[in-house]
Amino acid sequence: MVKDKSIAIKKAAQAQSRATPTTPATTVVQPVSTTFHELQSAINTTFKDYFRNLTPRTKLIDLFLLFLVLLGVLQFIYVLLIGNFPFNAFLGGFISCVGQFVLLVSLRLQINDETKEGQVEGEEDSKIFKFISPERSFGDFIFASLILHFIVIHFIN
Amino acid sequence: MSNVNQLTIYGVDIQLIRTLLKIIIFISIAGAAISSRLFSVIRFEAIIHEFDPWFNFRATKYLVTHSYYEFLNWFDDRTWYPLGRVTGGTLYPGLMVTSGAIWHILKNYFKLPVDIRNICVLLAPAFSGLTAIFTYFLTKEMKDSSAGLLAAIFMGIAPGYISRSVAGSYDNEAIAITLLMATFYFWIKSMKIGSVFYATITALCYFYMVSAWGGYVFITNLIPLHVFVLLLMGRYNPKLYTAYTTWYALGTLASMQIPFVGFLPIRSNDHMAALGVFGLLQLVAFGDYVKSKVPNKQFKSFLIVSVVFVFGSGIAALFGLTAMGWIAPWTGRFYSLWDTNYAKIHIPIIASVSEHQPTAWPAFFFDTSMLIWLFPAGIYLCFQDLKDEHVFVIIYSVLCSYFAGVMVRLMLTLTPVICVSGAIALSKLFDVYLNIKDAFHGDNISISKVISKLTVLLSFGFYLFYFVLHCTWVTSNAYSSPSVVLASRNPDGSQNLIDDYREAYYWLRMNTPEDAKVMAWWDYGYQIGGMADRTTLVDNNTWNNTHIATVGKAMASPENVSYEILKKHDVDYVLVIFGGLLGYSGDDINKFLWMVRIAEGIWPDEIKERDFFTDRGEYKMDKDASETMKNSLMYKLCYWRFSELFGGRDGVDRVRNQQIPINAVPELNVVEEAFTSENWIVRIYKVKDLDNVGRDLYDATKFENKKSGKRNRIVKRPKIDLRE
Incomplete structure (x- = not known):
């Protein structure tokens, strides 16, 4: 699972790098940044949940x-x-x-x-x-x- | 079920009776499967059939007389002269090791010294019994045990499978189909319950399969495809992950232990689909884990980002690695599966094998009889309750139907799925119509219901009966001929065996030096190696196209050109197969165009296919034959002194129905006739040495002919005919 975590972080970075160039166009900013935020929160939730359930x-x-x-x-x-x-x-x-x-x-x-x-x-x-x-x-x-x-x-x- | 458990008949539990009946049925199915494959032994004798089995037999003999390590490191200098062949590293050892192991067990533990030849001959029938049992288990997973029993008996006697597993047909397919069924059964089982244990067994069966047959690539692609389709259908669950990843990790590693396969599983494109699905499954498993933790909307965005990323990088990696040459592109045989003309244009040697030709329509009915029309019905029933395992049958059937249409030989892999789905359809039908319970309920038994049931049952009973008749008939008539020994009938109806092949090979064995090199077309390479024990230039392991083309060129060229080639390759004897006298159609003249084509592929300037046809584009041997044809070594070797048999009239070639003119007898200068078998099927010529006094061989022959003035051997026409 830890490997997967690193994959996920990489993916987040990827998404980020992809997100930055598109910022000038105002109509696109909104969905992309929300996508990114959702992604971040998804990762955070998974993290927390993972540590909570650890036996x-x-x-x-x-x-x-x-x-x-x-x-x-x-x-x-x-x-x-x-x-x-x-x-x-x-x-x-x-x-x-x-x-x-x-x-x-x-x-x-x-x-x-x-x-x-x-x-x-x-x-x-x-x-x-x-x-x-x-x-x-x-x-x-x-x-x-x-x-x-x-x-x-x-x-x- | 609880009701059934309490039922007893004469105090015996009904479950026990069921088990007992099943065992009896199994034994009789295995008996039927084995005995219907013994026609060839009864009609002829326990002899190895055809071409490839002779090599397998020779390799097995090598294995039991040498140690296992010597076998793996075997360098064979008696084939592909002067190159030799790294036999140990270029064969699938599964078959030989299996029969070698049986031989050792019988000898050491049961104290039964059996001749290795008998084991080889009877191996295929023995394994066919096992195939039937595995088919039962596979079908049982699909429907229930009654469908399983039907599938087992279908599998046992279906001619499509018998064609490759009669006694004596000692080929890789003989055990490979058994292993195919076993692997599929264990795969379904492990996928269904998500067991690591069964997945490991699947991997082990897969390993055995890899060791036995090149067709293992079929499994390597079918199982990932199954998983992939399930993923697309949104049917991922952890069981799939457990089963597939275990199978892939263990199976791939194990398959690399076979020397011939080597690093192919990570290098060639044929295997990349499996790797791709393996990676995909890891990601899907991770995605599934995340999904279970986070709200749906967040997961969606997570999914989009990762899918784009993974897909892009995966495609880029595949292209990049192929371009850099790390991964081998798909092989020619693989391309020829998609584009039926590919082989004809690029690799004539693949197209020249008759079993690589597209299948004719009647062959489907011939090989599977009534199952071919039950097959779609079974697939329809699979669609009706579309569980994970049914998806497997559907994919298998779709793929194999296509492949079987492309190559006759792949009929063999289609037959199992036809049997399985045919049995599903039939057992469903019996479930409905054999249910006589409601006939006894209620007061008025409806006559029309009873009649309709009876009609259906009786007609299908008749179909089943007919199926057995058809299978037996096909087996005994079409698939039980060893092709080394031919059968014919005398005018009075009694059987006559034409044994020219063995006669000629035995002559070679007894009358030529042990290191003599025999040149023949590659079809006969294995037989010469196996029966005559002489060195050959090319054989059925067609690994070196140029070398085969060289032989083709020698056969297609005029004598002086051929002589140079023959001398360069130290050839002592040239062997041709000629069926013109007897009407045996599988002879070298009919294969000659392939020799020309293959040679043309390497020397387009010297050999031209067009030159071998008449001006009107006909392939003729009679007086209209083109000059190139008449001058070619093959023509001369085949028709040398042929017309003399007909006592002053023109000779009649009964295969091509053409007149061979008596006034244009071919001349032979660089070779001399050494042996011609009883019915002229095999003709062997000795290559002359350079002349002692330095004359041209043409002059020398002319001088010799003038001097002796008579023939040294009287030609005699055989009494019998080949009636097919």
Whole structure:
């Protein structure tokens, strides 16, 4: 999610840079600036809400996610600066980051779904992942991660 | 359902009976699927069919006699002489590894030393049983288990699939269709419940599929397309995210483990759609997260800004990377899917393969019988309750209908979806008309209702019965011929086998030096490698167009030009297939125009297609044949001493129905006849060495002919005919 935050900030900056040149035309100013304000407030709300809903478990997951993103970016910078000589090793490392990231997000979605919906509704049918208990999602996560890293090790040689 | 649970028959739970019945039905479906594929073994023998299977068979033999690592690092110097082929890195090893593994398991754990040839021959029928079972599960996800059972039996005996999986047709498709169905089933399953576990299984099946068949690109594009369409329909949910991203991350990484695929998944445009959808899904997931937190209006503006940004940068990146050469542009085969004339103009070698031709209309009915008209009905029913999984069937059917129309070969990928949707339609019909409950309710049973039900049921019962007959008939008549051995009938009706291919290949194996190089058109490369075990110049793995064009040029040129090419490539023997005597239409003269075209693509100045036609633009072999045609090596090799068979009259070429004049017998100077098979299908010529006393080969031949004055071999006409 933290990665997404940075994306969002980038997007905001993008929107801002796009907004400034259009200011002379008075008719356009109004919608563009409101769009920008709405965007800002949207980001703010999301932020606050995110920190409000944080449980220790999701915090752990999110920290791991942040770590993976940093690791991926680091590898990418390395490739840009020094070159991609053992290309399969780079790919293996990078994809292991991406893959683990994706798996973690899936795990987070599944766990979050359970707690949130469980508290509000308490009904089985309203849940999105109604066939998957948190235990099972964790088991699935481990299974998939094992396979992922097995292939990565094989790929890296 | 709760009522059903309590029902018992003779004290046995009805659920148990159902399960038992299902198992029995499965076993009989698998039995039917396997036994209908055994026609070729019963009629002929357990032999590998056609062309590509011979290579797979040879590779499998290499695998079981060498170690796995040697197999992966296999450099084959017996093909593509003098270039050789990095076989280990340019094949899909899935098929060979599967049969190798079965062989090892049978030998080591069951102590059953089975000949590897028998495993190869029977692999396709065995896997067809599994395909039927996976089709059952897939269809069950779409509708219910009764539709599943119908789909399974359709899949088991549909000729469209049998055409590639009869016993002996040891080709990649044999296991690939099974894996295609398995991957799709697990994909639907994982998408439905959002399970990481099933998505992982999907990725593993996908990996197996990648290792087995180049058609895996179909899955690589179909699943992202499915997700994309769902996104456009506004049906995003976290389950989609879980299933797709897990599959993509694991599947892509796994597919890069196959040496032949290598870094393609991140380099080629064929795979970019999957990557794009992967990225898109991340953004959509994030958007979905934001949406759940903020009011609707704010989200709208957020959405507009981000969509414009992402779309613009994505397109720019794709174009930029392709222009910079980081991503390979789409491959020729891919272009030929969209523009049916593309291959004809740019890559004659792809167009020259008969299975890459557009499908003729009757082929659809021939290959799927009544399912072809149930198919649209099934699709309509899918539209009616348009759940996520039905969208998948619809996309699959639309794409594949188009592709099957473009290439005969892709009929194979269309057949499963025809079976699935045909079964959906039929089972819906049975649901309605087999429901006899309301007939017993109420006092007056309406006669018209009963009659209408009976009519529909009986007619569809008849259709089903006819379907089985049709499938069996098609299988036994059209798809069970090994094409290595031909069948014909004697005048008295008894069967006669024409075994010229093996006769000739065996002659090569026994009578030529082990390192002899045989030049033949590429169709026969694998067979020569597999059966005669001799080095070939070109084979069915058409990786080097120039080399094939060289062979084409040698065949199409006059003798002196050809001789130079033959000598440069160390060719010892030239092999041609000639069906003129027997009426066997798949011979080299009929393929000759492709040789000319391919050669023309490389040497437009020396070979011109127009020169091979008569002035009136006809493709003729008789006295009207053009000079270029009469001088070409191919013409000479095929018709050398042909007219002598007819005892003073003109020879009759029964394929082209043309008279070969007796007074214009082709002369051969640079090669000499070495072997001609019983029915003249295979003719082998030995390339003469340079003359000992330094004469021109033309002079030498003239001198030799004058000296001996007689033929050293009496030509004899075979007794039998090929009646098709």
